Amino acid sequence: MSSAMPSRQHLRSAAPTVLALFVLALASPPAGAQQIADPDLYGKSLRVAHEALEQYGGGEDGRSDERDEGAGEAAGDAELARVAEIGYRVAREARYEKFPLTFHLIDMPEPNAFALPGGQLFLTRGMLEMGLDDDMLAALLGHEIAHVVLDHHGRMQRRATLMNLLGQALVIGAVVGASEDGRRDPGPYRGPEPYGSGRGELVQGAAATSLIVNELLLRSFSREHEDEADEEGQRWAAAAGFDPHGAEKLMAHMGARLPQSKKYGYWRTHPFFDERVRAGRVRGGLLKAQPPKPADEFRVRTQAALVTYLDKAEPELRPLVESEALTAWPAGAAAEGIRRDRLQRRRDAELLRPKLERDYGALVRAYRGQIAAVEALTPESALLETLRGELEALEADAAALYPEARKVLAEGVYETAFLERFLSIWPESAEAPEVALLLGDALSRLGRQTDAVGHYLRAWEAAPGSAEGERAALGLRNLASYLDRLAALQKLAAQERDEELARLARARLEQIAGVFDGIENGAEYLRRFPDGEVVEAVRARVDSLADKLYAEVVVYQALGDNTKAVERINQILTHAPLSHAAEQLRERAVLDT
8 A cells, every 4th residue: 555645735725724733732732742851862862963964965955966956956855745744644653752753864875764862863865766665665764763762772782872972972082992903992992092002092073973973873773673663663654554564565675676785774774684574574464554644733743842942952953953843844834934034044144245256046046946835835825925025136136246247257257156156046148058168177177077077068068069069078078088086977978969978988987986096986976876887896996995094094093193093084984984994983983071
């Protein structure tokens, strides 16, 4: 059985009733209303959620690299809306009130899902791209919800409890121990050893944060906890109207598509595959899907708890809480207030910049996106008139700026950022092919090969017969034989305008896929092209480079050069978080306050 998302018409028709419920929820929360029972734990968990989105990417705008901004945001919104619709139906059946449950998408290519103890639940883009149907997704989300509801995080022990990690997450350094002979040290170290001892060094800042985020998000649960989460999640999904065989279907679907290796994505953090398949099959035969029930009231109460928390949230975390509130329930007065305030803050900040440094294009797209969202949900909303008026003023400002920008372009004295803003604001202008070509040249000189190729392609495709288009095509042909950025080569190999260019790019890509230098090069390819032509070779090379960096960490620690050790730790955790090297770092890290 599969459940479709509610239509925009459903949200519109539900809006008056839900608004009344929302007002009641804010005025005097009824017995059993959602709350934040442990503000300290919730705040720390929220901070880790923020750091995870900062480190891996995601957030409200979805995939941010190499995409059409409007289309990308629309796709990201639709994906998250589907996750929230299914997730809140399942969450409603859990009757959980300790924390508001919230849903997030994160830009990791590996299929995975995880939850934090404060109720923040994450799905990776790689998981969504596996094509799960609604019943499979309900089982998956039910499993993650169960980890929170059953407090598996608090019950899990592994050298230091998760609560200790969260409790120290804002202050700290992390001691990364190394034995004298370079092998993984079997024991924890309490406190930094003297430089050059070979017994561990204190790393702080980004490296410590990366270690913590990785440890929190990528650890696995015990067999008992996995069984409990499967059982409760499957039961809640069936109670919410989903096929109870969704859990079995999920495991079969993933088992056919993912290598069952501990080092790979989901199986690493959710082990015991065979046992879980058998148990899910048995439970599926004993459960019966109930008639679907809407979760509107539950979602409104979730939003109310988040809106109430906004006044207590750290300024840096407010945008995240606002996004969570919009995802919880996207219609009604509270949602519209959040939409308006966020747009106006963004507009006001942009208008403080000098005129030629303002990106009116990004502002206009943001306004149009929110106007479309409100129109679809509540077309009678008074907010629409306000936003349309502000949008009209921004478009008029952009039009008035155009002659001045053209003059700067003609004079030839500008920075790369000016070209980027020009294309953002006036993408359909007569000058756009020329600007794209100039930007391709500028980015190529800066070593940003992938972005340069994208702009050369844009110039070529926008005006193929023009002088600019021919120069762009020539630039691409010249680049193809010596490019070393894997993602740039994949873009060229995928274009269909010039078969010879595609052949050259593909040959170069295959030549360097297993021997490239620079771990960030491979990480960029895996992020942008998770189903690319040479993904396996690239992944193997990334793992090899991570192992090399790990060996250098040990050497530099032994020499007492903590700065270089931290540099390499950051590279491993940022660009190869699922590698064996990253796992070794997490195993050897002990927090120190």
